[in-house]
Amino acid sequence: MPSLLPSRDTVTAAGLASSGRRVIEIESRALDALAARIDGTFSDACRLILASKGRVVATGMGKSGHIARKIAATLASTGTPAFYVHPGEAGHGDLGMITDADVVLALSYSGESDEVLTLLPVLKRQGNAVIAMTGKPQSTLAREADIHLDVSVPAEACPLDLAPTSSTTATLAMGDALAVALLDARGFTADDFARSHPAGSLGRRLLLHITDVMHAGDDVPRVSEDATLSEALVEMSRKRLGMTAVVDSRQRLVGLFTDGDLRRTLDNAAVDVRTARIAGLMTRDPKTIAADQLAAEAARLMETHKISGLIVVDDAHRPVGALNIHDLLRARVV
Structure with a gap:
């Protein structure tokens, strides 16, 4: 059976390093483009969350789901109550976890993920505000959301332009930007952070007397x-x-x-x-x-x-x- 690994003759240290640097450069350009979109719409999203009496419910499928889960975790640890709901499971009962006071943060780079779009009518009837993060401002999710945050990127770092790379980096950065802006607005302190991390080293340093x-x-x-x-x-x-x-x-x-x-x-x-x-x-x-x-x-x-x-x-x-x-x-x- 032939080896599935490339020949040592075709893989060089310089070539691997060059590929790695190219990825960083492409994703850096994506983040530079994203920074210009931290504008009034971004501020509106922050104000919507700050005014909410509920929590932020993040959702997304596939790689967007992984990013949504991380954003929810970052929000929760920095003073904004949040959790992740899988859109597929939400359609089979987990929608009951979402109250009418919650703000839904829906992630889909294409803006056309069926599992996410299926939830929109129910969320709208329940009265939930929806913030969408997509890379397609004309997509269904972008149009139907109350606020759309554009996370489009010039190119994916994947040379096949298939695997989400730059797009997931940009979406995660937008989520971090939201979390930190909300942290600043709430006056969230290191002591507050420690209270939500009692088992971590920071919690021990700040809470242990x-x-x-x-x-x-x-x-x-x-x-x-x-x-x-x-x-x-x-x-x-x-x-x-x-x-x-x-x-x-x-x-x-x-x-x-x-x-x-x-x-x-x-x-x-x-x-x-x-x-x-x-x-x-x-x-x-x-x-x-x-x-x-x-x-x-x-x-x-x-x-x-x-x-x-x-x-x-x-x-x-x-x-x-x-x-x-x-x-x-x-x-x-x-």
Whole structure:
């Protein structure tokens, strides 16, 4: 059986790279042409969505369906409630997912996809506003929609002019433009984004507080300022955070003793480790953090000051918690 792969003699690295660059150049020209169409009609589409009491329902068949699904996901994650409905399934019951308050975003480059066009009469009777994205301004979908966004391209990047390439790129870019314009109009913030991405790294950085990661109660290492070095070492070993808070008679933080302090103490021949008091070895006025601050702020403090642990204090400067870099790593804050 002959090989289906092209001969190595006919495929060169330069030829493959040239093909790849040609695709990027063609799609770049398509996006340049698209930018000129971000005009009053685009603004009307944004205002229609902003005024809606419902959601954006994106739909499309084939490659347009894949792009519609991505646009819906981008809208939903940037402050505009949205979801995707397959037009074929919509004709068999999923239309019930669409309320009369929703705006329908219908994608079809030809503007003549039967499955999408079949939905139009029902959507019109229900009172849904329809925004269409097509590459054919004279198509049925473009004419029947309340607003038409032109995503036509000079050429597909496919040399056969068959596979959707430039057209899907342009349609996706138009969807991104909608999402970001709506984000700006709503005053959507990074905190808002994090709330819809609680499992992502951004969500963890923006939503996780010190109280979520710190050790509290009996797990906080602490000794009095008149404790001996050996007593401090026992406390550090028991709590396993590589440090211990040092407190006065009113339980206020006066210092911190860490593994690093221990190494420096052992290097000092003048210190008798059997009788030394922790007050003379500790770091005074250590960096601290409040329990209501973000865990990301603890990571910033540790990085800035080249430290690996922090004591969490209340308004009276009493230790209420402790955390180290390993706690932040486990919480995937860093």
